[in-house]
Amino acid sequence: MDRPHSPRQPEPPDDETPPPDDLDYHHRGGRLHFAARQRGLDSTALGQLLLNLPGMLMSLLVLLLISGALDAWLGLPFWILPLAWLLSGAMTFHRPTEDFLARYLLRLQRPMPEEYARLAPVWREVTARAGVDGQAYELWVEDSDDLNAYAACGHIVGVTRFTLDRLPSSQLAAVLAHELGHHTGGHAWVSLLGYWYALPGRMAWFAVRLLVAYALAFTSYFSWAATAALVLVICVVSYVTITRLYGLPLLLLVTPYLIAAVGRRAELRADQHAAALGFAPMLAQVLQAMYATESQAKRQAVAASGHKAAMPGVLGRLLSTHPDYPTRIHRLRPYL
Known part of the structure; x- marks a missing residue:
């Protein structure tokens, strides 16, 4: 469905759009056969959804506590805030809301005519191979000198201007096919919903940590006994909270x-x-180029500082959302 306030990006006519010079453009002028299932929910997306449930439940608990306070103080119906929060997840698939997130959160821009002329035929080839309706997605550009691309919300596919300008069409197609995989596998919308529904719980946890830090700093000005008493109270409250929940x-x-x-x-x-x-x-060529750029940046940082670069710790590696480049390239070997 087209957005009511902004027309869909037009597809250039086939007779005016030359095929990319280094991409086998199989579907030019031919009929496209769309798959019956345009997108799904693979095991990784389902796993993300299940793992986000504890955060969602904690957020719901926080909102119920706030609703109870508002009901007692202002007479606001108890169910309004939790219901509005639950229904707000549907806004992530609302095209104007997606536009707002793309512009002001992800800092993306609509492609200029020459940029769209570069992107459109490559995107059309990728989606045609996948049997996906490419018109269902919106193409965006980030003004960045990094080699990167994005799949966000329900319909956003973004690339950096560096990616658009520097990569040949075949490698650009590989990057776009990767991002399309995030959409068709359900990764993009599951990640966004998980983040959104866990946000009240995260904010409450941040507020509690800030309050505890200020309280400990305040009591430390008086005596160690006051600090110890506060720590004991915090431990008791934490134990009761954990057992009750x-x-x-x-x-x-x-x-x-x-x-x-x-x-x-x-x-x-x-x-x-x-x-x-x-x-x-x-895709292997792109990953190798990114790996080489990352390695060169580390060597330059070591040369500038004169010290060996600090390796990320175990917890830092466990919190990384992307595998290292050698692992990704190794997993591509059966397809080469």
């Missing part, structure tokens, strides 16, 4: 690592999607 707060401490692990698996699934469409060699 059946260990849910403890589970929330583990879920970020599990969600990151599933996110790394989702990246490999998106790589596999691009490889299955015939873009494995091109």
Whole structure:
């Protein structure tokens, strides 16, 4: 469905759009056969959805507590705030809301005519190979000098201007096929919904940590006894909270690592999607270039500082949402 306030990006006529010079443009002028299922929910997306449930439940609890206070103080019906929060998730698929997120959260821009003329035929080739209606998605550009691309919300596909200007069409197609894999696998919308529904719980946790930090700093000015008493009170409250909530707060401490692990698996699934469409060699070239750029940046940082670059710790690696480049390239080998 077209957005009511902004027309869909037009497809250039076939007779005016030359095929990319280094991409086998099989579907030019031919009939496109769309798959019956345009998108699904693969195992990684389902895993992300399940792992986000504890955060969603904690957010619901926070909103219920706030609703109870508003009901007592202002007479506001108890169910309004939780219901509005639950229904707000549907806004992530609302085209004007997606436009707002793309512009002001992701800092993306609509492609200029020459940029769209570059993107459109490559995107049409990728979606044609996948049997997906490319018109269902919106193409965006980020003004960045990094080699990167995005799949966000329900219909956003974004690339950086560096990616658009520097990559040949075949490698650009591989990058877009990877992002399409995130959409067709359900990774993009599941990640956004998980983040949105866990946001009240995250904000409450941040507020509690800030309050505890200020309270400890305040009591430390008086005596160690006051600090010890406050620590004891915090321990008792934490124990009661954990037991009353059946260990849910403890589970929330583990879920970020599990969600990151599933996110790394989702990246490999998106790589596999691009490889299955015939873009494995091109995607491997892009990953090798990114790996070389990252390695060079580390060497330059070491040369500038004179010290060996600090390696990320175990927890940092466990929280990484992307596998390392050698792992991704190794997983592409069966498709090369």
